[in-house]
Amino acid sequence: MTVIETATAAPVDTRPYTSFIGTVARVVELSSSMIRITCTGPDFENFGPSRYDQRIKLILPVPGRGFADFPTGADWFEQWRLQPPEQQNPIRTYTVRAFRSESAELDIDLVRHGINGPASAWASQVAAGDPVAVLGPNRRYDGEHGGVEFVPPPAGTPMLLAGDETALPAIAAILEQVPADVRGKAIIEVPHADDRLELIKPAGVRVEWLIRGDAPVGRPMIDCFAGHAAELFGSQTGTAPALPVEDDDPELEPWDVAEQGNYAWIAGEAAMIRTLRRLLVNDLGVPRTSVAFMGYWRL
Ligand SMILES: Cc1cc2nc3c(=O)[nH]c(=O)nc-3n(C[C@H](O)[C@H](O)[C@H](O)COP(=O)(O)OP(=O)(O)OC[C@H]3O[C@@H](n4cnc5c(N)ncnc54)[C@H](O)[C@@H]3O)c2cc1C
The missing domain is CATH 3.40.50.80 (Nucleotide-binding domain of ferredoxin-NADP reductase (FNR) module)
Structure with a gap:
């Protein structure tokens, strides 16, 4: 008897917001206060859409562990909250400065205000090739993703x-x-x-x-x-x-x-x-x- 093995395909992730893990492609110093990091990788092919003031969450690495313990399932938030503090990846809110779908590149502009917070401390030493993780809009979700507050003014209104x-x-x-x-x-x-x-x-x-x-x-x-x-x-x-x-x-x-x-x-x-x-x-x-x-x- 021949046994036919069928590989079970992973279910398609259709959550409105999901995690994107990739690498830092570039870091550009924009000014004394601000750097631009460009994130990319296969995950980012499913990022977006993004418009106006679209917010995202930047997940920061835990020293020595990186993103190894960051939960990515549907219940990631509950799991994350239950983790002991030393295991928990810090999360901060940022804005999509630009997203280029043709190259799957996401730009985030970060203020470097010192090494007094996990995001700013990370921004002070991040380099091309470093791993990066964000939570953001998922292109495979077919509805309103949320995270955009700006609405264009009615015609004629300043x-x-x-x-x-x-x-x-x-x-x-x-x-x-x-x-x-x-x-x-x-x-x-x-x-x-x-x-x-x-x-x-x-x-x-x-x-x-x-x-x-x-x-x-x-x-x-x-x-x-x-x-x-x-x-x-x-x-x-x-x-x-x-x-x-x-x-x-x-x-x-x-x-x-x-x-x-x-x-x-x-x-x-x-x-x-x-x-x-x-x-x-x-x-x-x-x-x-x-x-x-x-x-x-x-x-
Ligand atoms: C919707 C939204 C969008 C945002 N978009 C961006 C963005 O695109 N780029 C960006 O740089 N920030 C953005 N922010 C702000 C960013 O989330 C905060 O500055 C955040 O506190 C930075 O985290 P941290 O880990 O560096 O510092 P935290 O751990 O949060 O704070 C540590 C210390 O740093 C101080 N601090 C925090 N931010 C600043 C600052 N900017 N200047 C001086 N002192 C500060 C705090 O008072 C605290 O004492 C956004 C916030 C929101 C809610």
């Missing part, structure tokens, strides 16, 4: 983007992808003059760079934000009642996204974000439903 260096990758990606007739402003606070990166943008969007230098994080932005917003939204404020901003609890990560097309998309250090939203909603009367504001990190 757009305000504001953020610090951690929001610069998202702002750069948004400016590259919005319709060419969008008009508005992008206000970006960065640590140093050489952090002002080249941006591709619609002609009707003005970019204001603010150099922080020795000032506290958020100070340059807070000092000029109301003026810029009033200039842009002057004739539009007050069209809907401005509700008071309720989430003043400093322990809560500020996060709220616009329900309709955005007037304003604001991201960066949490305390700065809280202040900017108050200026916009309480003082200028921009409807809170038109403001996406997101704490990306906290001091």
Whole structure:
């Protein structure tokens, strides 16, 4: 009797978000504060789609173990949470700066703020050829993946983007992808003059760079934000009642996204974000439903 062995094919992974493990193809120093890492490998052929401020999770290696213990099954999060701390790969949130499907290359721009956090410490010494792992949108999933907060403004409505260096990758990606007739402003606070990166943008969007230098994080932005917003939204404020901003609890990560097309998309250090939203909603009367504001990190 002949026994025919049939190999059981692994089930196709159709989760909206999944893990991608590959290698660092390149590391480019963009400025004093920022590096770009390009990730690639066969897994990345199934990455995407990505648009606007698509967020992803960067999984950081455990010294001596790399990604060997990172659980990749459908219940990876529960498994990860149950792991002892010394075995657990740290996870941090980043933005897709660009994805090129033809070469399966994912660019992530990371701020190097010292060796005080696992992601920044990794960014200070990562090199081409190193292993890399991310959680991101899975092309084999046929629905809405989530992780995108930016919505283009309704036709004729001005757009305000504001953020610090951690929001610069998202702002750069948004400016590259919005319709060419969008008009508005992008206000970006960065640590140093050489952090002002080249941006591709619609002609009707003005970019204001603010150099922080020795000032506290958020100070340059807070000092000029109301003026810029009033200039842009002057004739539009007050069209809907401005509700008071309720989430003043400093322990809560500020996060709220616009329900309709955005007037304003604001991201960066949490305390700065809280202040900017108050200026916009309480003082200028921009409807809170038109403001996406997101704490990306906290001091
Ligand atoms: C949706 C989303 C998208 C993001 N996209 C990007 C992105 O594309 N690029 C990017 O660089 N960041 C991005 N961030 C911010 C990033 O997740 C945080 O900066 C994160 O804290 C970095 O992790 P870490 O391990 O370096 O530091 P952590 O372990 O989180 O923190 C360690 C210490 O570092 C401080 N710290 C953290 N971030 C900074 C910073 N930027 N500057 C100075 N001090 C800091 C903290 O206050 C803390 O004291 C994003 C965050 C979110 C929520």
